Amino acid sequence: xxxxxDTIQTNPLTATPSAIASLSxxxxxxxxxxxxxxxxxxxxxxxxxxxxxxxNGAGKSTAVKLLMGLSAPTSxxxxxxxxxxxxxxxxxxxxxxxxxxxxxxxxxVREHINIFRGYYPQPMxxxxxxxxxxxxxxxxxxxxxxxxxxxxxxxxxxxxxxDPDLIFLDEPTVGLDIExxxxxxxxxxxxxxxxxxxxxxTHYLEEAxxxxxRIIVINKGRVIxxxxxxxxxxLGAAAAGTSGSRTLKIIRCITDLxxxxxLDLPGVTTAExxxxxxxxxxxxxxxxxxELLALDQNLHGLEVASPALEDAFxxxxxxx
Amino acid sequence: xxxxxxxxxxxxxxxTLQIFLTEVRYTLLLAxxxxxxxxxAIGFPIMFYSLFGLILNRNETMSAxxxxxxxxxxxxxxxxxxxxxxxxxxxxxxxxxSAGWLELKQASPMPPLAYVFSKCIMAVVFSLIIxxxxxxLGITFGHVSLTFSEFVHIALLAGIAAIPFxxxxxxxxxxxxxxxxxxxxxxxxxxxxxxxxxxxPLRFLPHILQxxxxxxxxxxxxxxxxxxxxxxxxxxxxxxxxxLLGFTLLMLGVTWMAFRRLEQNS
Numbered sequence: 001x002x003x004x005x006d007t008i009q010t011n012p013l014t015a016t017p018s019a020i021a022s023l024s025x026x027x028x029x030x031x032x033x034x035x036x037x038x039x040x041x042x043x044x045x046x047x048x049x050x051x052x053x054x055x056n057g058a059g060k061s062t063a064v065k066l067l068m069g070l071s072a073p074t075s076x077x078x079x080x081x082x083x084x085x086x087x088x089x090x091x092x093x094x095x096x097x098x099x100x101x102x103x104x105x106x107x108x109v110r111e112h113i114n115i116f117r118g119y120y121p122q123p124m125x126x127x128x129x130x131x132x133x134x135x136x137x138x139x140x141x142x143x144x145x146x147x148x149x150x151x152x153x154x155x156x157x158x159x160x161x162x163d164p165d166l167i168f169l170d171e172p173t174v175g176l177d178i179e180x181x182x183x184x185x186x187x188x189x190x191x192x193x194x195x196x197x198x199x200x201x202t203h204y205l206e207e208a209x210x211x212x213x214r215i216i217v218i219n220k221g222r223v224i225x226x227x228x229x230x231x232x233x234x235l236g237a238a239a240a241g242t243s244g245s246r247t248l249k250i251i252r253c254i255t256d257l258x259x260x261x262x263l264d265l266p267g268v269t270t271a272e273x274x275x276x277x278x279x280x281x282x283x284x285x286x287x288x289x290x291e292l293l294a295l296d297q298n299l300h301g302l303e304v305a306s307p308a309l310e311d312a313f314x315x316x317x318x319x320x
Numbered sequence: 321x322x323x324x325x326x327x328x329x330x331x332x333x334x335x336t337l338q339i340f341l342t343e344v345r346y347t348l349l350l351a352x353x354x355x356x357x358x359x360x361a362i363g364f365p366i367m368f369y370s371l372f373g374l375i376l377n378r379n380e381t382m383s384a385x386x387x388x389x390x391x392x393x394x395x396x397x398x399x400x401x402x403x404x405x406x407x408x409x410x411x412x413x414x415x416x417x418s419a420g421w422l423e424l425k426q427a428s429p430m431p432p433l434a435y436v437f438s439k440c441i442m443a444v445v446f447s448l449i450i451x452x453x454x455x456x457l458g459i460t461f462g463h464v465s466l467t468f469s470e471f472v473h474i475a476l477l478a479g480i481a482a483i484p485f486x487x488x489x490x491x492x493x494x495x496x497x498x499x500x501x502x503x504x505x506x507x508x509x510x511x512x513x514x515x516x517x518x519x520x521p522l523r524f525l526p527h528i529l530q531x532x533x534x535x536x537x538x539x540x541x542x543x544x545x546x547x548x549x550x551x552x553x554x555x556x557x558x559x560x561x562x563x564l565l566g567f568t569l570l571m572l573g574v575t576w577m578a579f580r581r582l583e584q585n586s
Contacts, residue, residue, distance in 0.1 A: 031585055068427045071586045091429040098427070102419040106353035111346060118334055118342050119429045142353075158424070 018082070019043035020197050021067060021166055026076035028062055028221075036062040037073070038221040044166070044199055049192045051208035051215045052201045059221040060201040061099075064168050067199070068096055080166065092120060095164035097155050099171055105144025109135055112143060113157050120162030132187050133157035134180060148175035156184060160191075167191060169200040173207060185211055249285035252277055254301040255292070265291045277301070340434045347438035348445060351408060358446075361407055365400035365450050366457065369393070372519060374462045382521070386551040389462030393454055394545030395518040397474055398538055400450030401481035403509060405443040409489030410505045413439060418498030423586075436490065443482035443489070451478035466549075473548035481541045484564050487571035488537070494578035512536050522554070537567045 021044040028037040037059045044050055052060050065071040066078050069085030083090045103112065113130070117123035130136055133153045138146065143154065152175050159167055169188070173181045188198055188211055202208055208215050209229045217224045217232060225235050248269075255262075255278050262271040267284025282288040285304060293299060352358050373392035380388045416422045425435055455471055458464035488508070496504045513519060515529060516539035522530050533539045540560035543553045 065423075065586065070423055070427055071583070088429050088431075091427065094427075096424065096427045098420055098424050100420040100424055102415070103421050103424075104350050104416075106350050107346060111349075115342060115346055116428065118339060121334060155424075162429070 019079075020046055021080045021199070022078075023063060023066060023073075024077050024079075026063075026066060026073045026078065028059075028066065028071070029074045036221055037066075039076075040218065040221060040223060041076075042216055042223065042226075044197050046165075046197055047192055047195045048213045049188060049198045049200070049211050051212035052199060052218060053203070053205065053208050053215055054201075054218040056203075058219045060218065061170060062221075063218070064098075064170050064199070064201060068094070068168060092162060093165045095159040095162055095167045097159035097167075097169045097172055099174070100155055103143050103151070103154070106142055108140055108142055109146070109154055110139040112154060113139075113161060116158045116161035122163060123161055124163040129157050129160060132160060134183050149177055149180050152176055153180065153184070156187075164196070166197045167199070169198065171201055171203070173202070173204065181207075248281060248283055248306075250305045251280040251282060251285060251288065251292075252301070252303040252305070253280075253292070253299050254278070255296045255299045257292070257296050257299075261295075262292070336431060336434075339430060340437060343430070343434040343438040344441045347442050351412075351442050351446070357407060357412070361400075361404045361446050362450055362453065364403055365396045366453055368399065368519070369396040369454050369457060370461075374457065377462070379463070382551055384550060384552050386549060387462070387464065389458055390464045390466065390549055391521070391546065391551045393458045393462075393464060393466075394474060394549050394551070395521075395542055396454055397447075397451040397478045398481055398541045398545060399513050399518045400454065401443070401447040401478050401541075402485050402513065402538060404446035404450065405482050405485035405489045406492070406505050406509050408443050408446065409439050409486050410492040410508075411501045413490060413493035414496070414498040414501035417493060439489075440483060440486040443486045444479045447478040447482040448475060451475050470549055474545055477541065477544055477548060484537045484541075484568040484571065487568050487575065491571045491574040491578065494575055494582060512538055516542060518542060534563070537564055540564050540567075 022042065024041045026037050026040045027035065029035050040059070040063065042050075042052075042063070052063060054060050062071065066073055067080065067085060069078070069080075069087075069090070078085055080090045081093055085091075085094075107115075113126065113135075117126065117129070123129075124132075130139060133156045135150075135153055135157060138150060141150075143151065146154065152172070156169075156172060159169065172188075173184055176184065185207070188200070191198055192213075200207075200211070212229060214226065215229055215232045216226045225232060227235065254276060257278070259271040259273060259278065262268055262278065262280055265282075265288050267282040267288045269281050269283060271278060271280045273279075280288065280292075289304070369392060373389050373396065377388045377392070382388060382391050413422070416425075422435075426432060451474055455464075455466060455474075459466060492501065492504060492508070516522075516533050516536040517525065518538060522533055522539075534555070540555075540563045543555055544557065544560050546553045547557060
């Protein structure tokens, strides 16, 4: 990895004033009046992996469609490589993986890949593509005969067919087993290491945490927060009503104590019952636990954890 | 590398012709391999022609000395083209659209016309397969006597017929909800064929139906077919060609509007 790349990754905003792709002040209103995006702006820089996170209906897919030029904004501008996303020169440098229900089923994996490679001036070599997407051994199968995960990997190969500089991946690892998912992560990381830019939407929070240099959380068409996975986690903890997120812990246990009583314990900020398990967040976990164990001799199933990205994410999207 | 990031390099794009040819080749291969389509698109006209033109027909002749089997050869060639286009494009494109495959193609650097063009060529090729199969059947089992030039004429017409029908299929694919496409296709395919006299010659149908028949493109194509086969026709050739052109343009306009409406809402 070059030194140039490192500075870009650690400090993208100051290192490159102009972005590779940007949405600026985008509003998208559908004809039925629904506002999918509300004054949304985001920038993508060279060599970074950005995760777009948000609950269903947050506007993630709409944002991706606008970036791909499949949809026009009601107001605002979309720029890709300083050009219009709908123009062929732009499309020659972008690759896309969409959530496709069904590709033509009676074409072989090899045929699908070669059709897409044929659209580009300098496609990725066939053998590299097959290896990157983990398609060895199933190249002669018809698309319709593949498992869900294999289909997903073919679509990944199609996104990379043109060896593009900018890659959009919409929920890329849905339906993949753990091994294939890790394999795809490795490929996505190596794309960024080669200076490619990747925007992925995902609802696997673990995926955003593991892959992204930067996470953009959106809800109801607006950016709620943006930062490194660590920053988003601490923001989420703050949003959950606790400052000093360093000491915040999540305590899970099975207890007969009622939540109002637990809320009175020292350090407790929230306490909720989910399917028989009490989930407590505390800024003073040691004190809380001491009291908790003293009050309920039958308490069992105890787990103590740091707030996960998931908790941060839920806190952020609930509060917006 | 970083210096060239924002300048679009002068790329040797793959030639448009090459992309079109690849798209046509694989669209044809896909259609032939998709048995649900290929067997029914070719099978239906063969079945109908065998039944009405060969089995139920007792060597009758129309006026002008053309046998019923020869006359219906023209009818079912039009019927075959309609089916090839409406099932291949009306349903095929609608399902590509609902599956999100069409969006993926649109997002790729493929010229959008390559997709439309290859689907049209597919309908044309299937029309040629159908008209040839029907001709072989008619000659072999229906004592149809056909000159080579007559065959070339009806084959050309069957191929050309696929174009307005493909436009109809496109309009349908972008206008109707994708899950209703199958039902709507049959609602167009069967009534339109009947009402334009493809199954039963128009003069045996009620007068009111004879009056409305000219609104269908199938009627005009059938008349051009009959003329090529030396059978009696209604209307003039110029009129038929103009009607077909008008229908094609109308369908392209509808497709364009329906596509724009979808784009606004996507």
